[in-house]
Amino acid sequence: MRWLALLALWALPAFAQPLPADRLPNPAAEARAQTIGREIRCMVCQGQSIEDSDADLARDLRRIIREKLVAGQDEGQIREFLHARYGDFILLRPPFSAATALLWATPVLALGFGILMLVLLRRRAAPPVPALSAEEEAALAKLKDTP
Amino acid sequence: MSKLSRRVLLGAPLGLAAAGGVGFWYMLSGLQDGSYDPRSVPSALLNRPVPEFTLNPVAEQPLPGFARADLLNLPRPVLVNFWASWCVPCIIEHPQLMALHREGVPIFGVNYKDRAPDARAFVERRGNPYTRLAADEPGRVAIEWGVYGVPETYLVDRQGLIRWRWPGPVTPEVLEQDLKPLLRRYA
Structure with a gap:
């Protein structure tokens, strides 16, 4: 039982995969699209990237990223498109400003x-406590001697 | 330890807790009347011109659609309201939109990811606060505006600059405290 629980902890985090119809046929292009999408926040679920989210808006944004990639835009242009419309919050790694x-x-x-x-x-x-003076030593010795 | 630092040590956590309590109380009361939403995000388009877009009217109803050009050089500020018949908070804000409409404030509606018959049924049943009513079924124009949910309301001034954006329903409190002063300011 304990081993099972440990195994469950080890399970790889599951990523929501885009619908097959939305995936790009070219695996390299699809990988690039996913790399961009993992850095884009889903504005609806807010804690997730659009690649991990099932929200309608996240799906629309995944499609837009793929359309723009196919149209030949680079990662910077696509991020700028989203940043201009949704602000810093949409970038999971906000720019320094x-x-x-x-x-x-x-x-x-x-x-x-x-x-x-x-x-x-x-x-x-x-400050450190100063050592006992001679008088104090004598007093202490006297105290120790008394039963 | 001196008396003063002892007092400070005792008072600091109490003071912090009290300040936290007051802050929390403000947040809760704001949540209740709709003036505070922890999930709301400021618009990136604030004080910028409206984006480029063209929208067709919702089918089979008399109101026209609109485009960017219809929001430039206006005689008075305009509200652009993104809504849908399937959206529950849109029902909450509807009476406030009707009140604005009766006061003569032009509201341009964008029907977001909806079916035309459902949109028509919504305004026929509850009343129509819109002076123009456009359909954005694919939701692409909403993305141009930075919309991330419905309802969302934008105040466009006479020059076509976006001056205010409210994500979520325009409650009576939002109407009185935020929107009406802005409508007067940009009139």
């Missing part, structure tokens, strides 16, 4: 903040 600068800089900022906190905490750590 003034609007997305904070998004891209967040990991660096978080790391910097962490390092800053570490440095500050270190600096504020209590």
Whole structure:
């Protein structure tokens, strides 16, 4: 039973395949179309790429990508077509711009903040306790001796 | 540890939780009256001219279709409303569209991925708020506009620039708080 569960975890993620009628006959062109589509967000399901989504709009966009590939457009032109209409959100890997600068800089900022906190905490750590003076040693010895 | 830093340590999480609670309350109340939608995405066409397109009218009804040229050099701003007879939120926003229509606001309808008889039945039964009614059965013109669901409503100013886009139903709150001030501003 446990092995079965482990096997299930190992199963490869399944990708929704485009309908056979929508697939390009040329396997190389179809592979290019899928590479582009995996980077395009489905605006309806939002967490998925259009290659993984069954939404109507995702199917339309998959068709448009294939039509444009067949018409000889390159990946950049196709992405630009979609970006002009749907904005940064449609690209699963958003471009670096003034609007997305904070998004891209967040990991660096978080790391910097962490390092800053570490440095500050270190600096504020209590100074080392000085060794006992002779008087204190004597007092301690006396305390130890008393039963 | 000093008294002050102790207070800060105690207060910071409470303050954060309180701020989070207030934010969450705003989100929930916005969700309720339709003014906040966590899935909505700003339009890439905002403050840009309307895209190039031509749409035929919905078959067998008197209203004309429209094209880009019909949205340029207008006497007053126009709403472009993407809708479908199969779309439930379109029923929710319909009374607001009728109210705008009675006030004389021109609404150009785009019937999205629908059948003409269903579209005609919808407006015959519920009332027709449109001054033009076009059909986009393949949904390609909707993609030119950046539509990702129905209903979606665009405000086009007199020069043909897109000034506002609302994804989802135009609720009474959206109508009063967002749309009406904009209609006055671009009148």
